[in-house]
Amino acid sequence: MKTIFNKTNIDIDTSPFISASQNKGSFTKNTLSKITLAVAFTSLMSVSAFSVAGSPSNKQAPELKPSAEVIQNQETKNNVVGLSTGIVFGGVVAGPLGAAIAGLFGLFIADDINDENRLSITKKELQSTNLQLVALQQNYQDSIASANQQIVAMDTAMTQAIAQVPPTIEANIQFKTASFLVEDHYKSQLDGLASELRKNSKLTIELSGFADQRGESTYNQVLSQQRAKAVKDYLISQFVNQNQVFTQSFGESELVSKSDSFEGNFFDRRVLLKVRNKKAEMTAANN
Template identity: 35%
Template sequence: MIGAIVGGIVGTAVGQDGYIGSQQAQLDRQTETINHLNARNAELEPLQESYSALQQELASLRVTQQQRDLALAMNVHFRTGSAKIEPHFQSQLDEIAELMKQSPEVNWELSGYADRRGDTERNLSLSEERANRVRDYLESRGVNSVQIVTIAYGEEEPLQVDETGEYDFFDRRVTLRSQQGPVQTAQSK
């Protein structure tokens, strides 16, 4: 009987040693895996930092590119004595309106002009009406009015010194210019 008891104790001890040994081996493998993953993470950390820096640089370049794309000027031309926006200019203004809505931090100056035919006071009034029509059109397309300032020059700044029918066409215009920063008004100039 004593032999059976001793055999049972020895068998249990040997079984537990085998179980403890297999658990220790499993624990050692897990520790080795964790150490390997930690070493791999340490190798990847500088790459992650570099990747983050490159992502920030890319975002900055995109903003710069958008600003360059928006640093533009466009002319809308008008018929003699008219402030009506012709259909082919409406489609161009639709595209500008989309750009303006996508970049609300960019402001726009709309400068109205007239040719030298007619009376100076009427030309100033007509150039103001043209600039206001373009502004109203852009606002009807969802552009924030805060982004826009209109200025009327009348016949003051012709594109050519010579006054001819051909050059007059180019003087009957509204010029749209993008500006970074606050919109300049007549009072702040």
Template identity: 45%
Template structure:
């Protein structure tokens, strides 16, 4: 008699397990999870039927499903932990790569600083050796536009090297009155100085001198010689370097 009841209960248990797992949520579960729940429900139902009859089969089946869910949860947790470990490993590699790139960047920065220091020293050396003339028209102290690019470079060098000083010496040719030529040489120096100051050069970096007609380039008195006398001589040096100046 018990055997007759047992076989129908087993069939009912399997049928119930199929119905439980056939709901809408079964589509979102993995095949492995569905299999575990089916086995759990069927095994629980059979065991429950053997012990406590039809009611026991139903209760056993429910407990079987719960046990299967625990197994599935454990499997899902293990898979999540493996995925997390994989992600952490990737992050660790990326962090190592980032640290290596940062180290390379710092090395490049340090090399750039060394190169810039060397470049600044070279610019400073070249500027200290620089000597040039700004020429003027007869009886004029107007700064000609074609000399401005030269003065722009000079201003940039002085701005980048605050310890450098430029000395401006004004001259005039021998034509005309001595006092007029002296005043003209002073005005020429002021024209160059004002332009440098307008380009951001500090006033303490500019020293001015004026000599009028007292220091001609040549003893000749031709028009060509007069051209070279109408000038402002530009010299760059470090600090005062024994230069005597009268700031106008």
């Protein structure tokens, strides 16, 4: 048998489905509203709690660099505050789902706060380093200035000392019989003299050669000249300007002792050194 349904005779009641759908949409909107409200409260309360936790009332002095342990403890505390605040307000306002979402959001806020704290500490360390570099640079400049002042003072003292040198200083270098070689024990004295001549171009030295009365006078004249030249050559080898060195020879014409004895002849075999200060001579002449 064939059954024919008439479309117009069937009356289906759809109101229960519509009502369920509307209730579901209303539930979703309410839940989202509550979760949003919980997140907002979590943000406000978390930031307030972080501000208190990071305030200067902590044991760590604000001007000192916190230790790694203090920083770790502070970050852990921030994470706990953010998570617990979110869970509490989310659970109260929007139930378990709100607690989970608001708790995660609280952790995100704690992460942001921790990043800001690290950045702040890094900036303070950079500022402290810059201040230390400025202080070191200032100390270096002060040291240079002090060293320059000492150098100027030493130069001034040296100039004054040279100005007080007498117009003429005399000394003798003795020689062996018939020799014009400068003995080693005189070279250290000549080295000191050469150093002063190099330092002060106003100084000059006059070298006068002598011989004792033994032997021919012509030979003694040449020998006395060779002795003066030997001393001059040594001074020039020590980089003394040759224009500061003058020589002359007298042979046996100006004897220290008239007696022909060992001691008398010893004092005649010599080169007389006369160091002159031109500036001092001019000052003395003006006085």
